[in-house]
Amino acid sequence: LEEGARSCLLRSRHRLEQDIKPSYLMDHMVSDGVLTVDEEERIRTQPTRKDQAVALLELLLRKDNRAYISFYNAMVKEAYNDLANLLHRDLPRSSTSMPFYSLQAVLSEGGVPQRPVVFVSRPELVNRVREKLYRLQKEPGWVTVFGMAGSGKSVLAAEAARHHGLLEECFPGGIHWLSIGQLDKPDLLVKIQLLCFRLEQSLDSQSLHRTPNTLDEAKERLRFLMLRRYPRALLILDDIWDSTVLKAFDLHCRILLTTRNRSLTNSVSGAIYEVEVESGLDENKGMEILALYTNTKLHGLPEEARSIVRECKGSPLVVSLIGALLKEKPNRWPYYLRQLQQKQFKRIRKSSSYDYDALDQAMAASIEVLPDEHRELYKDLTVLEKDIRVPAKVLSVLWELEPEEVEDILEEFVNKSLLFVDSHNKPYLYYLHDLQLDFLVEQNRTQLESLHKKVVHQYQQHYRDGPPTSGDEDCLYWIRFLTYHMAKANLFQELYSLMFSLDWVSTKAQLMGPAFLINDYVEYGPILDKENCEVRSQFQEFLSLSGHQLEQRPFPDVVQLALSQPHTSEVYRQALLQARDQAGTG
């Protein structure tokens, strides 16, 4: 047994002996194979519970790391939360049967977010979630983590998943993260299509299926994948707002979801376990965040620190935002406290679902301190879609700035907690917290159209000599979102000429598969129909007939595919032109 673990056992021995019921714990340990039936029997024959506990600990001290981990897991499963916490810090890492990096690999493959840079542990909550997750070991069901905006639900969900025992024992099929947020039906379809796509890709099998075109089809595909290919995988649905969304995932699988709305799971079937996240951190944890941001010892914090934490009732989001501000301006403790107290930022959100004055204030405060020109640049981020992560290059096009300059600005935003960075990825990807995006949209409500126009114009300017190619870091972004920005900018002519073009269809299908394209025609159908509803339906027809071929690699010859369309179709007409062109030049 590792030294740390050993000393931890010795330190906690007295409390453990007082509290544990060895017979329950030993069941788990025997099934983990770290305790033999004989050993168990010998301990069971001790006359009292306490004697049994003494004997079990004695034996444990002579065993290896695996036994310690199994003991710990058993405590978690039996909901000895406080006691498990005592042992948690000294859990041996290196000797678990699954090496540390592979847990990390599974999580990042599943898209589970990393810890925030400044992070404080909430062991009791994490254990409560883990303990519920263990209940999904034998049968499917739901674990709901609910609580107020910014209370740390997503961070908590990710943290709970970061656990060898869970992964090995309960979710050997992996853990898959899906950010949901506020969605309408077409968005939901795309999310599920993407999830299916991701799951199929990791199977390494060439998928020969048609892209599901409707929500029902997508749901069936997901059901098949989860039941047959990924049994005993965990799906984490982050930030669910709507019970219709949840119904789409009511497939008899294992799901952890985070939401502000506790009653959502009323409408789904199966076992449901709930964990409430109290809206605030306790005072000392809040202080710890401030100390970490400002690089101060806990007892070296000024007296305002406690008042700040109290003022925002320990909201992790607000404390973090203010911590980030203080990191930059360490002498502003009294100032930020006053700002919070006076609530001097006018409430921007009218019908707020957040009940949070402090949130708006903290957010506004963070933006307030930016230099004027950077505040303008930050405003440009209003047009990003929720949960979409962009490489710096997109912003370099949007802002028309040198990459190095963009890098510095983004770093400033990240340091101020105004922006988040996913450094798993090379190049890094940047994204806004959904509350920040809500805030920006609310604040710039009247300028949305012109902000989207700016995006389209900057793109056209930058790529005037030809569209980006797959070598460009920002290529995927533009191919995916150009139509979205055009539609929001009311630039309808631009939208028609893109979406009524076989070239565009071919490019987008090659880079992203047909799902996004089909979704574009559904989503912007009403706009396109104003120009020409026949052409719109011809393109859509083409996609739904050729969808499965467009998914295959090597990528098929789109002109050939298009030539099999009816001769009255615009798709056919464009293909014919191209075929003649090629015949002419080749």
Ligand code: ADP
């Ligand atoms: P929710 O999902 O409840 O809206 P998040 O989990 O996204 O909240 O957390 C909001 C912010 O609060 C995070 O971006 C982070 O800055 C901060 N935060 C949350 N939990 C912690 C934690 N355990 N330690 C440090 N900061 C945290």
